[in-house]
Amino acid sequence: MSKPSKLSERRVQAVKTADAGAATSRRADRSAERRAAIVQAAMDEFIARGFAATRLDDIAKRAGVAKGTIYLHFKDKESMFEELIRTAIVPFVGRLAAPPPAGGSVRDMVEALARMFLQEVAGTRRGDLVRLIISEGPRFPAIADFYYREVVSRGLAAMRALIQIGIVSGEIREPKLVQHPQLMIAPMMVAVLWKSLFERHAPLDAEAMLQTHLDLIFGARRPT
Amino acid sequence: MSKPSKLSERRVQAVKTADAGAATSRRADRSAERRAAIVQAAMDEFIARGFAATRLDDIAKRAGVAKGTIYLHFKDKESMFEELIRTAIVPFVGRLAAPPPAGGSVRDMVEALARMFLQEVAGTRRGDLVRLIISEGPRFPAIADFYYREVVSRGLAAMRALIQIGIVSGEIREPKLVQHPQLMIAPMMVAVLWKSLFERHAPLDAEAMLQTHLDLIFGARRPT
DNA sequence: TTACATTGACTGACCAGTCAGTCATAATTG
DNA sequence: CAATTATGACTGACTGGTCAGTCAATGTAA
Numbered sequence: 067m068s069k070p071s072k073l074s075e076r077r078v079q080a081v082k083t084a085d086a087g088a089a090t091s092r093r094a095d096r097s098a099e100r101r102a103a104i105v106q107a108a109m110d111e112f113i114a115r116g117f118a119a120t121r122l123d124d125i126a127k128r129a130g131v132a133k134g135t136i137y138l139h140f141k142d143k144e145s146m147f148e149e150l151i152r153t154a155i156v157p158f159v160g161r162l163a164a165p166p167p168a169g170g171s172v173r174d175m176v177e178a179l180a181r182m183f184l185q186e187v188a189g190t191r192r193g194d195l196v197r198l199i200i201s202e203g204p205r206f207p208a209i210a211d212f213y214y215r216e217v218v219s220r221g222l223a224a225m226r227a228l229i230q231i232g233i234v235s236g237e238i239r240e241p242k243l244v245q246h247p248q249l250m251i252a253p254m255m256v257a258v259l260w261k262s263l264f265e266r267h268a269p270l271d272a273e274a275m276l277q278t279h280l281d282l283i284f285g286a287r288r289p290t
Numbered sequence: 291m292s293k294p295s296k297l298s299e300r301r302v303q304a305v306k307t308a309d310a311g312a313a314t315s316r317r318a319d320r321s322a323e324r325r326a327a328i329v330q331a332a333m334d335e336f337i338a339r340g341f342a343a344t345r346l347d348d349i350a351k352r353a354g355v356a357k358g359t360i361y362l363h364f365k366d367k368e369s370m371f372e373e374l375i376r377t378a379i380v381p382f383v384g385r386l387a388a389p390p391p392a393g394g395s396v397r398d399m400v401e402a403l404a405r406m407f408l409q410e411v412a413g414t415r416r417g418d419l420v421r422l423i424i425s426e427g428p429r430f431p432a433i434a435d436f437y438y439r440e441v442v443s444r445g446l447a448a449m450r451a452l453i454q455i456g457i458v459s460g461e462i463r464e465p466k467l468v469q470h471p472q473l474m475i476a477p478m479m480v481a482v483l484w485k486s487l488f489e490r491h492a493p494l495d496a497e498a499m500l501q502t503h504l505d506l507i508f509g510a511r512r513p514t
Numbered sequence: 515t516t517a518c519a520t521t522g523a524c525t526g527a528c529c530a531g532t533c534a535g536t537c538a539t540a541a542t543t544g
Numbered sequence: 545c546a547a548t549t550a551t552g553a554c555t556g557a558c559t560g561g562t563c564a565g566t567c568a569a570t571g572t573a574a
């Protein structure tokens with residue numbers, strides 16, 4: 067690149083005058099906005115049509131941008147798709163690791179996690195994202211790998227830890243459960259797919275199903 | 291490919307001899323064979339690549355047939371896909387309805403069903419078919435409808451009936467389960483998807499998981 | 515020979531990716 | 545500060561390749 071000697075001063079000035087502290091020029095702002103629009107539009111299109119059937123022209127139109135602009139931000143359709151999904155997953159990983167909502171009982175903790183999941187994933191765009199990953203996973207091993215590493219294995223590990231605690235404390239009677247944390251997650255998975263595929267055939271009360279599931283694992287709640 | 295002049299005589303003879311009486315001409319036979327080859331090839335390609343990314347040229351090549359031949363059997367790519375999936379599902383529906391393997395306990399019946407499912411679906415081409423339906427369902431509502439009507443609703447109804455019996459007989463303690471037969475199926479679903487997506491990251495012992503699942507619902511087995 | 519099945523070259527629509535040109539903005543100069 | 549020049553983000557018409565679907569020619573059974 068070239069000498070950024072005076073440039074930096076200018077920038078600093080602009081910052082001092084115009085904006086609330088971030089060191090961004092107008093151009094960079096606009097560029098970032100556009101990138102965000104493209105990401106949003108691409109997400110919608112890929113979810114609606116899948117990778118192969120999605121046209122970059124449609125993404126561009128939806129983002130209010132010329133097709134060429136897409137190629138200023140992404141190498142090609144394929145890497146755009148992969149980067150997109152990675153980007154969408156990352157913030158969710160934070161959620162998984164961050165809040166160990168230390169309620170009293172293991173059941174309460176599991177319930178809180180599961181509710182959060184149902185709330186924020188099932189029946190939302192994120193749910194469709196899960197379906198998209200299931201769809202395209204085999205053809206994009208990089209994505210399947212990433213998803214396994216960042217979400218599945220972590221999620222299962224967290225669940226396994228909770229189960230372990232539950233077994234030690236006596237809340238969970240079935241010790242083999244620790245070997246199959248997938249069993250804890252399975253109904254949530256089914257809920258996500260159901261909402262995405264069959265909701266209009268037969269609406270699913272995921273909350274009620276969750277309660278029944280928890281009753282199976284922790285024993286039915288004593289009616290207070 | 292050279293002149294098969296005598297070959298035809300041969301064939302006719304073969305038919306007269308070997309054929310078990312069905313009134314099929316040589317032509318009809320060949321046509322049926324070809325159709326079967328196309329169906330097989332198309333299934334493989336669609337499973338491997340999804341609808342949009344599958345090329346009819348590839349299907350034709352794999353089936354050992356010219357592309358035009360496909361259009362003698364199917365109207366176009368789309369209806370071919372739909373018909374294909376319908377055809378693949380139908381025989382499986384028979385299985386669902388047919389064998390009420392009247393073992394003694396409900397647990398044994400559920401276990402038999404689940405094992406059959408794991409054996410014949412998880413980790414096989416049929417499992418990939420399930421994944422394919424999940425993938426393309428939203429873009430082929432006709433297929434999602436068909437699948438819901440013929441497989442999902444029937445499967446759940448059958449499971450619900452079993453659960454009802456289990457509750458009445460006291461084998462199942464949780465009465466709410468009858469409202470959520472999906473809970474019975476969920477681990478099987480997860481097993482199918484797991485095999486298809488994550489088997490190479492972490493192999494899943496679906497049989498063991500099933501046992502744990504059944505123990506959760508029916509209570510742990512008394513060690514004999 | 516007739517009637518039907520099969521073929522594969524061909525067509526036209528479609529679409530990912532390119533690039534020469536435009537123009538708002540940033541930097542420099544007076 | 546205004547005038548001038550440089551930059552690079554952005555555009556969209558264009559290209560080359562791909563692929564669903566067609567059909568005239570050819571092969572095969574009846």
